[in-house]
Amino acid sequence: MINIKLNVNGKDYSLEIEEDKRLIDVLREDLRFTGVKEGCSEGECGACSVIMDGRIVNSCLVMAVQANGSSIVTVEGLVKDGELDPVQRAFIEKGATQCGYCTPGFIMAARAFLNRAKDPTREEIREAISGNLCRCTGYNKIVDAIEEAYRYEKGI
Amino acid sequence: MKREFKVVGKNIHRVDAFKKVTGRAIYPEDIFMENMAYGKTLRSTIAHGYVSLDTREAEKIDGVLGIFTYKDVPNNRYGVVYKDQEVFVSKKVKRVGDPLAFVVAENEKLCDLALEKIKVYYEEIEGVFDPVEAMEEDAPKVHGKSNILYHFKIRKGDVEEGFRRSHVIVENTYKTHMVDHAFLQPEAGIGYIDEEGRVAVIVSTQYPHYDMEEIASTLNIPIDQVRVINAYVGGAFGGREDISLQIHLALAAKVLKRPVKTIYSREESFLAHSKRHAMVMRYKTGADKEGNLLAMETVIIGDTGAYASWGENVMRKAGVHATGPYYIPNVKVDSYAVYTNNPFAGAVRGFGATQVPVAYEQQMDALAVKLGMDPVTIRMKNIFKVGSETATGQILTEGVPLEECLSKLVEAMGYPYGKEAYR
Numbered sequence: 001m002i003n004i005k006l007n008v009n010g011k012d013y014s015l016e017i018e019e020d021k022r023l024i025d026v027l028r029e030d031l032r033f034t035g036v037k038e039g040c041s042e043g044e045c046g047a048c049s050v051i052m053d054g055r056i057v058n059s060c061l062v063m064a065v066q067a068n069g070s071s072i073v074t075v076e077g078l079v080k081d082g083e084l085d086p087v088q089r090a091f092i093e094k095g096a097t098q099c100g101y102c103t104p105g106f107i108m109a110a111r112a113f114l115n116r117a118k119d120p121t122r123e124e125i126r127e128a129i130s131g132n133l134c135r136c137t138g139y140n141k142i143v144d145a146i147e148e149a150y151r152y153e154k155g156i
Numbered sequence: 157m158k159r160e161f162k163v164v165g166k167n168i169h170r171v172d173a174f175k176k177v178t179g180r181a182i183y184p185e186d187i188f189m190e191n192m193a194y195g196k197t198l199r200s201t202i203a204h205g206y207v208s209l210d211t212r213e214a215e216k217i218d219g220v221l222g223i224f225t226y227k228d229v230p231n232n233r234y235g236v237v238y239k240d241q242e243v244f245v246s247k248k249v250k251r252v253g254d255p256l257a258f259v260v261a262e263n264e265k266l267c268d269l270a271l272e273k274i275k276v277y278y279e280e281i282e283g284v285f286d287p288v289e290a291m292e293e294d295a296p297k298v299h300g301k302s303n304i305l306y307h308f309k310i311r312k313g314d315v316e317e318g319f320r321r322s323h324v325i326v327e328n329t330y331k332t333h334m335v336d337h338a339f340l341q342p343e344a345g346i347g348y349i350d351e352e353g354r355v356a357v358i359v360s361t362q363y364p365h366y367d368m369e370e371i372a373s374t375l376n377i378p379i380d381q382v383r384v385i386n387a388y389v390g391g392a393f394g395g396r397e398d399i400s401l402q403i404h405l406a407l408a409a410k411v412l413k414r415p416v417k418t419i420y421s422r423e424e425s426f427l428a429h430s431k432r433h434a435m436v437m438r439y440k441t442g443a444d445k446e447g448n449l450l451a452m453e454t455v456i457i458g459d460t461g462a463y464a465s466w467g468e469n470v471m472r473k474a475g476v477h478a479t480g481p482y483y484i485p486n487v488k489v490d491s492y493a494v495y496t497n498n499p500f501a502g503a504v505r506g507f508g509a510t511q512v513p514v515a516y517e518q519q520m521d522a523l524a525v526k527l528g529m530d531p532v533t534i535r536m537k538n539i540f541k542v543g544s545e546t547a548t549g550q551i552l553t554e555g556v557p558l559e560e561c562l563s564k565l566v567e568a569m570g571y572p573y574g575k576e577a578y579r
């Protein structure tokens with residue numbers, strides 16, 4: 001067992017965990033942020049994507065000890081004072097979620113991207129979500145939603 | 157006048173979209189119950205052979221709560237159309253991935269340890285992996301006396317006569333491969349005893365009432381003592397129309413009187429569920445000088461793998477769709493579902509109608525080349541219209557906008573339809 005400290009969605013946690021746990025295990029099992037999904041366990045599908053210290057990571061590929069001391073944002077952390085994040089609103093508006101299993105991962109990838117993006121092209125948006133797989137939507141509506149979210153944020 | 161509708165033409169939000177974008181949609185793996193144990197499946201690593209297990213050492217591991225095998229299942233047989241699957245293999249393994257045992261322990265690590273400690277003894281026998289070979293008399297048999305599960309026929313008019321009158325005939329064999337649904341959420345579920353003492357399973361499924369029937373029949377309990385609760389479903393596409401972990405979880409929960417949770421890895425998910433039928437399609441199609449289709453004869457062989465699943469229905473649909481959307485007066489279709497020792501094939505989007513276009517559309521192109529005609533013209537000549545008769549004798553009385561669809565498509569592509577430009 002080993003002690004780690006994490007800030008998740010703005011709250012500090014101090015945890016005693018088994019050394020071989022991955023970040024996804026701690027988030028899902030210990031802290032019950034079950035919005036973090038596991039689709040492949042090997043970095044292919046992006047369903048487990050979370051923002052770690054401002055960067056998008058596959059939480060199935062990060063050992064929990066590697067995340068020690070870091071700040072994590074999961075999809076549960078995007079709702080602020082009952083208000084949806086613009087990315088979440090746009091995903092609803094544009095019909096960018098179907099079965100929903102890939103959705104938290106895409107939303108986190110989009111959030112991390114839009115935090116830095118300036119007038120993103122569709123090509124750049126595609127690049128930003130290239131680490132995420134969706135088997136249902138065919139991607140176009142997801143790209144539409146991310147464009148829309150950018151417009152919401154810029155008020156255009 | 158443009159009519160205003162309440163729903164049609166409007167942007168309607170999915171009822172579940174809010175939960176899905178906030179991470180609040182609950183899939184079975186997101187449920188944690190008090191005193192919950194975990195279960196994992198031991199699966200065969202060979203495709204065809206006799207198997208026996210020695211679970212004694214695994215049972216001794218501290219924290220292992222139970223190891224279930226065929227001996228624990230009152231009625232070991234199930235299957236969505238034919239009861240040709242076993243909850244756990246009793247004697248003969250028929251494919252890689254057949255369930256042999258289900259281990260339940262206090263945590264997943266202990267399950268893995270127990271799986272390693274189960275001794276598996278195989279006596280391999282020759283298998284059959286090609287559906288065409290599997291149809292031969294002396295091929296190894298997967299079940300019973302013949303590998304032919306199903307044969308569907310269409311006989312319309314006189315194909316011999318049709319070919320005699322044909323100016324051009326093309327004959328080709330087409331093959332499609334096996335495909336996995338690869339839905340994004342691997343199978344997961346949780347079995348428990350509910351507040352009224354019933355066996356309950358929460359699972360992502362396409363077919364909860366069928367799951368209930370199979371649990372009741374295999375465990376030999378009244379159906380009103382079984383509950384199946386459909387959680388959010390992370391994609392399915394036909395891949396959740398068969399049993400995967402439902403019976404294993406119900407059995408373990410019933411015996412152990414504890415909640416038991418199972419989550420498949422991606423790899424196990426591939427092993428556990430059905431596949432799209434790989435098909436071999438032999439086609440012979442004839443047309444007159446003007447490009448009017450006169451006859452078509454086809455034999456379509458579908459690899460249904462080790463179990464029937466929906467194979468009969470899928471191969472019937474492939475047969476019914478064998479002419480494509482084209483009127484042909486003389487038709488002979490024979491489609492087969494054939495057992496092999498490959499992964500079992502079942503429902504996948506299109507359900508048999510997806511493979512045949514690979515053949516019938518290329519036949520149209522091949523005929524067009526032979527006739528020196530462009531591929532749109534030959535299609536326009538033969539395409540179903542209102543009043544056309546299909547190969548099964550159905551008269552299409554309404555809703556056949558194929559000509560319009562093809563014209564629009566050609567226009568949108570800027571395709572020089574009818575012109576010599578095509579070559």
Ligand code: FES
Pocket residue numbers: 037038039040041042043044045046047048049058059060061
């Ligand atoms: S579960 Fe982490 S990338 Fe697929």
Ligand code: FES
Pocket residue numbers: 096097098099100101102103133134135136137340390391
């Ligand atoms: S919505 Fe189902 S995988 Fe993307």
